Amino acid sequence: MTTKSAKYLFIYGSLFFFIIFLGLTYDTMKKVDERTPPITDKIDAGKKVWHKYDCIGCHTILGNGSYFAPDMTKVIERKPKAYLKKFLMDPKSVKANATMPKLGISSEEAESLIAFLEWISKVDTNGWPPKPLLASVVGAGIKTLTEGQKVFQSQGCINCHIINGVGGTSGPELTMIGAKRDKNWLYEFIKNPSSKNPNSAMPAFDNLKEEELNQLVEYLSSLK
Numbered sequence: 001m002t003t004k005s006a007k008y009l010f011i012y013g014s015l016f017f018f019i020i021f022l023g024l025t026y027d028t029m030k031k032v033d034e035r036t037p038p039i040t041d042k043i044d045a046g047k048k049v050w051h052k053y054d055c056i057g058c059h060t061i062l063g064n065g066s067y068f069a070p071d072m073t074k075v076i077e078r079k080p081k082a083y084l085k086k087f088l089m090d091p092k093s094v095k096a097n098a099t100m101p102k103l104g105i106s107s108e109e110a111e112s113l114i115a116f117l118e119w120i121s122k123v124d125t126n127g128w129p130p131k132p133l134l135a136s137v138v139g140a141g142i143k144t145l146t147e148g149q150k151v152f153q154s155q156g157c158i159n160c161h162i163i164n165g166v167g168g169t170s171g172p173e174l175t176m177i178g179a180k181r182d183k184n185w186l187y188e189f190i191k192n193p194s195s196k197n198p199n200s201a202m203p204a205f206d207n208l209k210e211e212e213l214n215q216l217v218e219y220l221s222s223l224k
Helices: 003-036 041-052 082-088 107-123 131-136 145-154 182-192 210-221
Strands: none
Touching: 003 107, 041 107, 041 131, 182 210
16 A cells, blocks of 8 residues: 555545544434433523532432442432422421431422433433332232232332331331331321421322222231
8 A cells, every 4th residue: 555545545534533433423412412301490490409409429420420429310219309398498307317418408409400310300211220129029929910000110119118128218217117107197198298207208199099098007007
């Protein structure tokens, strides 16, 4: 190969791969727009709250941040908004052993931050972060779930409560709840937690149908 041929090969080869690079970049940017939900003023305000209180100094979102506290990318899928609002405003009033300090977040700021986190949760992250390992064993070994267990799972109760060593720690353990509370108490508490505990961070599950509520109560009362 002559020097002139090598020169042309380099020039045209570089130009060819540069065009491919531009095409891939354009395609990627187009897909990013499609995979990202629209941003509202509320979401923008929430992002400012996120920076104001340096949340990224302890938490991660979309792979960025610190690992002192839980990842917040999909937190909206794991915790009810009412719980998150109370926790953000006063963590220890919701969870006595919470390590997060009371930052002075106002009600409006909490709502904006939750809107921002909800937006983050809707970004298509190709399945990242993966679900906790224990989430995959919920119901494992049980061939047939009762109707109450199905309601328990569908409402995401396992994200906040532990049963037989599996679940979240935001709420009380329920392994022996049937031996501690009767059906009437459970029914009223699930439908309206504040009727039994004014400081409860658990949201009301008044969206449940009467049949579903009774099925859930029946299941919980069997945990003895």
